[in-house]
């Protein structure tokens with residue numbers, strides 16, 4: 001034991017320096033307490049002076065408490081323990097001789113009321129180990145950071161070269177696209193002309209067919225109306241058709257019939273088809289055949305039809321055709337007829353049959369015929385030109401997309417040495433009791449409940465947000481999902497030196513403003529900051 005004590009004693013002499021000083025005085029303040037020839041002590045704040053014997057006389061004389069560095073007399077006094085073997089500590093003067101060991105060397109307790117064990121060497125050793133541990137971490141981090149920086153620089157070089165290549169390719173691709181577009185336009189002009197011609201011919205054909213059908217219907221109507229078969233339709237043949245009742249009084253007067261006949265008594269077939277039919281075809285209804293009546297068609301379902309079924313007027317006495325027509329146009333009539341024949345079949349089949357019937361009719365009547373061979377050749381040529389143009393267009397677009405993506409990459413700030421580029425396109429997660437938080441560096445931050453449920457955006461990449469002297473210590477992700485009655489969510493990510501890239505904590509310091517702690521070798525400086533070891537010292 002003895003040699004060790006001696007060692008401590010000698011170290012103490014050396015460390016405390018050559019200036020003798022009163023109890024509780026910090027090394028840095030020692031000069032203030034050097035006795036002078038007048039034997040006067042000047043308070044450190046310079047406000048007062050006292051005889052030197054006032055120092056540590058357990059009575060507070062200086063306003064700044066500097067005359068009592070080694071006693072608890074001044075409420076604002078400060079006691080410094082030298083703590084040889086560890087490092088000096090300043091405690092409030094009130095802790096001097098308070099019965100608690102505050103200094104590791106026990107110098108704050110000299111009254112003898114309590115015996116403090118000197119733990120400075122032990123603490124010093126632990127502190128040294130801690131500093132070494134952190135130092136090692138920092139050095140390892142810096143080594144990794146250098147690697148990251150190298151690959152980051154290499155990556156940027158590659159991207160830059162690729163960007164230059166693409167910018168050169170783009171010119172050629174744009175020229176190619178222009179050429180292909182011109183060829184396409186060139187091929188499409190005759191194609192359009194031929195197709196338009198074909199369409200026009202088809203439109204004319206459709207109009208012709210329609211007119212033909214119309215004329216045929218007109219002739220059929222004429223033959224139906226000409227009940228006495230004298231090749232004229234006259235007023236009396238018209239009045240039996242209730243649909244010609246202009247004033248809806250239930251009777252077709254001769255005047256009404258004549259009005260439909262363009263004010264003549266009778267018309268021949270040609271006149272009927274060309275002049276009368278166009279005006280009446282919308283209202284004309286053929287009289288119902290006898291057998292249809294007996295089949296039960298005689299009771300029309302619609303009420304108004306029943307009303308028009310008034311007894312024959314004197315103008316048409318005893319006419320068998322004076323009964324009201326069924327509410328059917330010719331097409332409906334035939335369909336009804338068919339349905340009656342197929343009464344036993346179920347309704348679905350019936351409907352299907354009718355659909356098929358209609359479809360085939362539409363197809364044969366309304367489908368435009370194929371293009372002629374000459375037009376087909378033009379369309380084929382235009383298709384080829386279009387495909388070539390689309391390919392050239394897509395190629396240019398794809399180049400533009402890649403250029404745009406590379407430019408956004410180049411615009412990102414990866415730190416002074418490109419060291420943060422290693423974190424690009426990487427995502428990290430941290431799970432607490434309720435949520436899993438996710439950080440995709442340079443992209444976005446989010447959270448999702450552990451119990452399931454949808455993800456909430458906490459923000460997208462904004463910018464580096466560290467203080468001016470430590471710009472790369474934090475990142476801001478902003479414009480996340482809006483908080484009800486509050487701001488948009490945002491996250492500040494704090495970067496600290498650590499052995500691996502890892503999201504280590506997530507919290508919400510104020511409503512909707514989140515904070516993540518992220519450790520990474522990239523943030524290692526190679527230096528040990530006092531803060532790193534502070535927590536350990538407190539033990």
Ligand SMILES: [Ca+2]
Nearest residue numbers: 054057059061
């Ligand atoms: Ca005093």
Ligand SMILES: [Ca+2]
Nearest residue numbers: 095098100102
């Ligand atoms: Ca104490």
Ligand SMILES: [Ca+2]
Nearest residue numbers: 226228230232
């Ligand atoms: Ca006639």
Ligand SMILES: [Ca+2]
Nearest residue numbers: 245251252253
């Ligand atoms: Ca009438």
